[in-house]
């Protein structure tokens with residue numbers, strides 16, 4: 458299969474997972490890629506990252522477009538999550554002369570994942586010379602796992618940063634400017650919202666270390682999706698800076714709910730309309746049809762969260778509980794919220810949602826709006842008043 462030149466000494470040899478639709482629960486409507494790069498010096502060739510087990514054949518085919526895989530001298534494992542590392546042993550079998558390096562944490566993880574496999578540790582003090590072309594390393598703990606590492610080739614000014622700046626985006630093109638920078642940025646946002654949201658502080662610290670190390674990449678080559686070059690590098694960096702900043706939140710409310718017999722649906726649409734009437738942006742999602750990945754995309758910059766459910770068996774519907782479990786893992790900070798919902802003969806859902814929001818770290822700023830049976834016109838008006846009060850608090854919290 459076809460390899461693609463990235464820079465003078467670097468070639469993309471990864472795999473395209475066109476059919477990926479679920480990445481441990483993250484809906485990936487546009488598939489993904491597992492990027493790997495060959496870096497060639499006058500003496501040696503390094504392979505930066507490997508791929509998922511089932512894509513090793515594709516990786517080796519693309520390497521063979523450039524060279525005999527058996528002549529690879531070095532394999533760098535930037536991250537041990539199985540989407541990059543599960544195929545390592547198969548790749549090593551095809552590259553029997555290769556030394557394998559990872560971060561210190563990566564070395565331990567590789568041994569645990571691959572039945573005691575021993576590889577070498579590298580860190581910020583190490584430089585590997587491939588013959589006029591060098592590789593520098595930077596531990597990037599928690600971007601995305603403790604083992605994560607960035608590899609930089611200063612001669613080509615290419616940063617190979619694994620999950621950072623990645624997008625779940627399968628395409629025949631390899632560069633953001635080829636698929637369209639706006640599309641790439643959109644998928645960058647969805648990825649950040651669903652993978653890196655709880656790690657924004659660590660992302661900021663690692664990018665500060667990149668600058669402190671004097672690395673000035675003109676190409677950012679992540680492990681998923683397209684590669685950033687030219688003007689797109691600045692756009693991607695600016696997006697990360699914005700999403701990781703303390704004032705990323707704005708006057709915006711995301712309404713998320715599930716419904717049984719449409720009473721909660723009526724309430725959801727009523728409160729969304731009332732919030733919008735106050736000049737606050739609104740996005741509304743019924744969990745029966747919405748993608749949680751897209752909901753998280755909207756929560757990224759929303760200060761207000763309104764979550765609704767009818768009561769079933771004294772509690773919230775399972776879709777709302779599942780959504781809240783995902784949200785808990787993504788640890789949103791600085792948001793305010795409230796619960797709404799309906800019931801027939803026994804309430805309980807709105808109280809439970811409010812308690813879960815508090816556990817997650819969302820400040821619950823008003824009592825829930827709880828509706829018995831179908832809302833009357835007067836009750837819908839009461840829900841409107843309730844939502845307008847909430848919209849006021851969203852605006853006040855942003856001042």
Ligand code: FEO
Pocket residue numbers: 536538540541601602620680681
């Ligand atoms: Fe793409 Fe954290 O793995």
